[in-house]
Amino acid sequence: MILDEGLAAFVGAAAAVAHVAIAGSVTVHALLYKRNVGAAVSWIGIAWLSPFLGGLLYAIMGVNRVKRRAQRLRRDRLPPVSSSSAAAIAVDPLSPLEYAVGRLTGLPSVPGNTIEMLRSGDQAYPRMLAEIDLAQRSIGLCSYIFRADEAGEPFHQALIRAQQRGVEVRVLIDGVGGGYFWSGTYQHLKKAGVPVARFLHSYFPWRMPFVNLRNHRKVLVIDGKVAFTGGLNIGAENIEAAKPAHPVRDTHFRIEGPVVEQLTDTFADDWLFTTGEQLVSQAWFPKPAAVGDVTARVVNSGPDEDMEQIEFVALHAISCARRSIRVVTPYFLPAEPLTMALGLAAMRGIEVDILLPEHSNHAILDWARRVPLRPLVEAGCRVWLLPAPFDHSKLMTIDESWSMIGSANWDTRSFRLNFELNVELHDADFARRIIEATTPKRQLTVAEIDADPLPIRLRNSAARLLQPYL
Template structure:
């Protein structure tokens, strides 16, 4: 009798493993991911298939498609008195017209004219501006962040959000449920009883989503003033935090594109709470000259929009490409694009942290550098403190800013929000920031990478094997 039980159990486990491996074979687009999950499912009965169905299956995309089939698409805001206008590229940006066509085809939000974007360096610049905006709010405050620490900075935000509620302002806050765990005192605990409407994005639970995190950073006040970039909320972005100090850039945004920032927040609010909202619309001023498009990307989207736009921008470059990013784990397509640009005579510069806060990511990154260096791509390593800044510029004319890193987690797994900016003045401002970073950094060489001790090369190569999952 016991033998029959064990035989049936073995057959059930084998069937579960084969079905799971077959699902990965049919549905995974990346062959490396497919091979990894197939091996995991077949070599580790029960544990492998459970891990696959818990972490490897993207049910987010299926959920989003069900919403659309029900006839309730995510809200996209447009003022009835301001019909969408196809903004032409200025003469000096005409060489980017193919990139413009690509973006028009893969992104639903329009390229809107008349925007102004102001860089805010570190928490010393960004937090006072954000808190001042919340303090002046009259109608609504919408805040989405990956990390909301319960330290002094977090409590200052909580105070201003509470004060806004008491003035009659509608305040909604989304915090990623994994990012919330970075702080012992959570945002939910601090906001309890304040009247702030709070939502966790994809709450962690057994069999839930360890990946597929909301990495966006969005603050929209009264539907007309926005903040976005790479900066979370916490003392770590203040210089007085000592060894924990993390340098970063954030951005203050005004103009029509703020409407799309709010639309992205409302999409996430619906995702987290099931509540479909249509916010009141207010006429947007035209305070600047920048053409800007909001690019929201994530595992609920059919296309890898950000990845395609990045590759398209590199292919349009004629003189230089400057990339500043804290996490650089490129796939083959990105490596090919950068190398091809360098071989065309484009000056390609990559600025990375000299010491990463995630050692295994730094190990994997180092395993990729030789291929870039041998084709003339310049790589600079910034000294501590850790630099979390991320942006990309092409020919001093086009920029990409926002929350996404150049790694598989941002470009495949996370919900991200970026802005592509067609504006010479703004791009040159970012280029100047990059040049300053290069001046204070160490330029690594192919000789340095090749001279790593054998144990270090083996360690870095082993970390590279896990690149799709880092």
């Protein structure tokens, strides 16, 4: 009996020492590497208040081990950023924004592009499939979700046909968004001999320490000359004409011109990171040729970057706005600097319009967004709620002359945890087309928010506390 009590005391003491050591290690790491104060405080609290489990969660979800800084395979092919790139659009009153984004991204803005807006899978999928069938040298496809359903199957067949006729085909699917336990697309393409990979995926938990870092990019590059990007995944829910049970409306874009080189560079970098294979041949990177008059530049962001580039570009754009700001996003839960910048812009007389779906496909995010929306409405921002179907578009315009499109939502996950790809465009005609395509519907008011009963307000405020992890 005495021996049992002694053993129990020893085990208890050892567990206490281990807990202190683990929680202390988490504290030191969070203090050194977490720049966001709220995230640092949250993780330190979890580590101390949840023995062992808190440390395990931090190891899985809180530590950024993905570092690929400066490993762009083809940086020598991209012209250096200089004052001449800003001079190229000197007539644009937002030229200070052009200069700031160049300094931030290290990429030049390139003229000579064309861009076409496509609504949902109804318009985008046929165009994407047609370009795949026309491909002669290379196809790179990256998608967060790529379902093996009635929408995905035509892509399977088109990619297999391209591989069989000698085109270099590479397909990258996110290891979680594309189906963690089973990806029918991965299995089908692999069996057919198409080079396909799953981003940061392993069935063995001890080899999957990156569960919180996802590749949310959606990009298709054809022969290094034509690209598609935006918010559209590949799945039957994106085809409105088929009347799916839970339809998703989205916006995608066809881009042609020299900026496709930057889009291809992003895909090649992700493919190298995932598979170790370099894509550097002329099949992927032909000599760029001007085909239009739109100036564009890729803005990448991810946990491998030293700065949250897309978030910082949005902040720069808001600060440069003189007349109007329009944001269209399916999820709205950004960090406080962005909400503050929007509110201050409205207070200095700028028309700020924020367009959100009335109900998204993530209820907790809908609950949490009510908290930051109230002070924005009070500051003079106009918040518009879009009726069903759920709109998954991600768009931003400034002064009806500058736009940013791509994969990033306006939330902490997209700005700081996910690998995202956006494109900024200096073109007034295109900005006006975005505005015309996103007509506001019902305006949210302070009275409506204040009408929420106390239990709902408590629920919403509690959901907001999950912001660093949503």
